[in-house]
Amino acid sequence: MTTPISNSAKLLKILKPNQQTHLLQWWNELNAAQQSELASHIESINFEQIKGLYSPTNSQMQGESSAEKAERATRPATLIRLEDRIQAENETSQAVEAGEQLLTEGKVGAILVAGGQGSRLGFSHPKGMYPIGPVKQTSLFQMLVEQLIARSRKAGKSICYFIMTSDATHAETVAYFKAHQNFGLPADDLYFFKQGTMPAVDADSGQILLEEKHRIAVSPDGHGGTLAALRSSGLFEVMRNKGIEYLYYHQVDNPTAIVCDPEFLGYHLRHQADVSVKVVAKRTADEKMGIVCDVDQKTQIIEYSDLPAHIAEMKDKENNLLHWAGSTAIHIFNRSFLEQIANNDDLLPFHLAHKKVPFLDSTGNQIFPTDPNAIKFERFIFDVLPVAETVLVYEIDRQREFNPLKNAEGADSPETAQAALCQIYTQWLKSCGVDVPANTPIEISPLVALDESELKSKISSDTVFKGPIYLGE
Numbered sequence: 001m002t003t004p005i006s007n008s009a010k011l012l013k014i015l016k017p018n019q020q021t022h023l024l025q026w027w028n029e030l031n032a033a034q035q036s037e038l039a040s041h042i043e044s045i046n047f048e049q050i051k052g053l054y055s056p057t058n059s060q061m062q063g064e065s066s067a068e069k070a071e072r073a074t075r076p077a078t079l080i081r082l083e084d085r086i087q088a089e090n091e092t093s094q095a096v097e098a099g100e101q102l103l104t105e106g107k108v109g110a111i112l113v114a115g116g117q118g119s120r121l122g123f124s125h126p127k128g129m130y131p132i133g134p135v136k137q138t139s140l141f142q143m144l145v146e147q148l149i150a151r152s153r154k155a156g157k158s159i160c161y162f163i164m165t166s167d168a169t170h171a172e173t174v175a176y177f178k179a180h181q182n183f184g185l186p187a188d189d190l191y192f193f194k195q196g197t198m199p200a201v202d203a204d205s206g207q208i209l210l211e212e213k214h215r216i217a218v219s220p221d222g223h224g225g226t227l228a229a230l231r232s233s234g235l236f237e238v239m240r241n242k243g244i245e246y247l248y249y250h251q252v253d254n255p256t257a258i259v260c261d262p263e264f265l266g267y268h269l270r271h272q273a274d275v276s277v278k279v280v281a282k283r284t285a286d287e288k289m290g291i292v293c294d295v296d297q298k299t300q301i302i303e304y305s306d307l308p309a310h311i312a313e314m315k316d317k318e319n320n321l322l323h324w325a326g327s328t329a330i331h332i333f334n335r336s337f338l339e340q341i342a343n344n345d346d347l348l349p350f351h352l353a354h355k356k357v358p359f360l361d362s363t364g365n366q367i368f369p370t371d372p373n374a375i376k377f378e379r380f381i382f383d384v385l386p387v388a389e390t391v392l393v394y395e396i397d398r399q400r401e402f403n404p405l406k407n408a409e410g411a412d413s414p415e416t417a418q419a420a421l422c423q424i425y426t427q428w429l430k431s432c433g434v435d436v437p438a439n440t441p442i443e444i445s446p447l448v449a450l451d452e453s454e455l456k457s458k459i460s461s462d463t464v465f466k467g468p469i470y471l472g473e
Contacts, residue, residue: 011042018047026213034214041216045199053350053377054206066306073293073323076393080267095266102246102265103155109244110148110159110260113223114252115166115195121408126169128252129176134418135443135470140252145183147259147446158189159260162235166195166220193233196221198377200357209359209374217357224379227342236339249331253405255417257330265332267394274337274388278330280398282321285313289326292393299391301327301382325393328402341384350377400424428452433461445472
């Protein structure tokens with residue numbers, strides 16, 4: 001369906017009160033399809049919201065900065081250290097049992113954030129398609145989906161995967177899953193939904209920028225946009241109808257994440273938390289990780305870029321980092337809590353970021369700025385934490401569970417992620433009594449075993465391997 005030229009008058013009625021009529025500057029040069037695209041986008045924009053966010057009197061942008069809050073930050077009150085869990089075997093086994101019960105009752109769903117591309121890895125596709133398996137080059141998507149399937153089989157109940165894509169990754173991601181028959185995940189358990197976008201505005205004038213004569217410059221609205229996207233796509237209703245009460249949230253770039261971890265679910269339930277957060281001990285004070293802390297008795301995450309160096313470097317009496325708890329972006333959310341936030345737009349603030357955004361100038365020439373020229377608006381999912389009544393902070397073994405894929409080389413790269421996978425699988429095989437030659441590439445599909453205890457039931461100690469080891473269905 002196209003929008004006729006006469007409809008430009010209707011669009012002007014929207015744009016004039018908001019001082020954004022420049023968006024129609026080249027209307028008469030556009031063909032019908034381009035006019036339709038531009039008209040649809042203009043009609044979808046909440047101009048009052050944009051005006052309010054850009055305004056220097058915007059209440060969301062006023063108040064204390066994160067750096068100021070950091071001055072009063074303390075360690076989280078509701079905290080479970082890894083060492084304490086290891087020592088409390090009885091309590092941990094009860095948590096596992098409680099988490100497995102939730103899975104058996106079908107009360108758990110999983111959210112996978114997969115809107116990013118693999119550009120920083122030199123990979124021109126959605127990051128989830130990156131081949132990370134040490135032997136079979138299994139993709140991130142396949143590894144995580146197979147975990148979910150294995151967890152579902154063990155529970156005897158389906159687990160829904162809600163995968164958030166973006167404009168940049170949606171079509172290719174959906175096609176990739178279709179080409180691989182969803183890696184065995186039933187279609188009824190798979191839901192794709194797209195992250196929202198926000199227009200970029202000129203930093204000086206507040207005018208919305210045009211990327212092309214018929215296309216507005218936009219950017220993703222941040223991982224906090226998950227809530228609005230779930231609401232607008234009707235997926236909260238789907239979750240309610242399916243009896244899903246808990247949502248396991250994680251990102252696609254961590255191949256060693258334990259999807260729908262029963263122990264974590266059990267501790268979340270036992271502490272009656274609204275939100276639970278997995279953390280790891282930071283390696284250094286200046287490591288680029290948000291810290292989980294309490295400010296005025298409210299648990300929250302302060303981004304590393306907002307953390308003054310003198311605060312990051314503070315030590316306790318034992319000479320350990322005071323703010324050691326680095327966020328892994330792995331959470332459990334109560335579905336009802338997230339839905340409450342999604343239905344109250346003021347509870348999740350927008351953040352302003354000054355960025356370089358290419359745009360068309362008033363003569364129609366494309367400008368590629370060398371300095372930040374625009375403001376982008378985004379939300380962060382962790383801003384729901386201070387709204388929660390109870391937030392559980394749960395430390396995990398970094399080597400086992402947190403090996404993200406961020407860089408082409410060096411730390412958090414394919415090399416380090418594959419090395420971590422091989423180390424995990426080597427430990428599993430050795431615990432089964434199997435001799436593993438040094439530096440052997442190993443890959444074990446979650447469909448064979450989710451952990452070393454499952455592997456022990458499927459492999460004998462006298463098994464001998466030569467060369468790269470792959471165990472799959």
